[in-house]
Amino acid sequence: MSIGGGELKAFMSAQNNAIVNAEQGDHDRCGWFHPAAAHRATAAPTSGTAWRLVLLGAPGVGKGTQADLLNQRLDACHLSTGDLFRAASKQKESDQSPAMRSAMEHMRRGELVPDSTVWEMVRERTNSIRCSSGFVLDGFPRTLGQAEALKQLMESEKIPLNAVVNYELPLANIVARLSGRRTCEKCKAVYHVTGNPPKIEGVCDRCAGKLFQREDDRPESITVRMAVYERSTAPLIEFYKALGVLVSIPAIGSPEDIYARTIETLKARA
Numbered sequence: 001m002s003i004g005g006g007e008l009k010a011f012m013s014a015q016n017n018a019i020v021n022a023e024q025g026d027h028d029r030c031g032w033f034h035p036a037a038a039h040r041a042t043a044a045p046t047s048g049t050a051w052r053l054v055l056l057g058a059p060g061v062g063k064g065t066q067a068d069l070l071n072q073r074l075d076a077c078h079l080s081t082g083d084l085f086r087a088a089s090k091q092k093e094s095d096q097s098p099a100m101r102s103a104m105e106h107m108r109r110g111e112l113v114p115d116s117t118v119w120e121m122v123r124e125r126t127n128s129i130r131c132s133s134g135f136v137l138d139g140f141p142r143t144l145g146q147a148e149a150l151k152q153l154m155e156s157e158k159i160p161l162n163a164v165v166n167y168e169l170p171l172a173n174i175v176a177r178l179s180g181r182r183t184c185e186k187c188k189a190v191y192h193v194t195g196n197p198p199k200i201e202g203v204c205d206r207c208a209g210k211l212f213q214r215e216d217d218r219p220e221s222i223t224v225r226m227a228v229y230e231r232s233t234a235p236l237i238e239f240y241k242a243l244g245v246l247v248s249i250p251a252i253g254s255p256e257d258i259y260a261r262t263i264e265t266l267k268a269r270a
């Protein structure tokens, strides 16, 4: 199963504004999925160190929130496969291939999109992995097959992975975070109705876009996502532990607390 050129063009055009923002120093979370983000491959990291990180953790643990902070403050590029699929789901149904429609169905139910579809999208953006400012992978890899494929790609490109950050949080906190999440339909910024509300209800602080609740944040989808995480993604913890790159971080506290904990731990390893 693969994605056709039509979808890829649609993703690119949906992300054009994000790229312009990134060039102006405003780090949008969907920016570097665009192949044009390869322009950053030549840019020196403004933070001094190019971090190449994978963020692991159950759905709703706060990976996207941390990826945003890391992206903005380390000048790293942020790749979220979930954002990419959500952008694709906004396309007209007639513009979507059978493979993409099937991917959307998997996502709505809370299941994983097949590896072949995910890998096709990531492979198309190999240039972004060469980004000299570093990168943060959020939601990828998610299966042992994807992790093996990424490992081979990075070895063939001679690009090292600095660390895999595994965020840990009790289930009750995760469910509370997911059920109150709101996302900007335009720039993908993430809020929480009580923990991190926007200044004006339903409106994004950054771009004035409309906030929406994700379809897969319904209780029945959350249950499926948690089971899928345990079955398919949790085994990556042992995979990366064996490679000596795993770092576990408690995801309790404010986003700033967790960010500080993450940076402190990463710097201690560097």
Ligand code: AP5
Binding pocket: 057, 058, 059, 060, 061, 062, 063, 064, 065, 066, 081, 082, 083, 085, 106, 107, 108, 110, 111, 112, 113, 114, 115, 118, 138, 139, 140, 141, 142, 143, 146, 177, 178, 180, 181, 182, 190, 191, 192, 193, 195, 196, 216, 225, 251, 252, 253, 254, 255, 256, 258
């Ligand atoms: P994806 O978008 O990757 O979803 P996910 O992994 O389930 O993670 P989430 O986005 O739900 O949560 P998060 O950990 O990023 O938390 P967030 O920061 O938003 O994937 C969605 C779907 O796409 C998958 O189910 C699958 O179908 C498909 N897919 C994607 N990638 C795939 C792949 N590689 N292979 C196969 N299929 C794939 O935070 C959650 C909430 O908590 C927010 O409201 C936030 O404001 C709040 N919050 C965050 N931090 C804190 C804090 N410290 N304190 C209080 N509240 C907080």
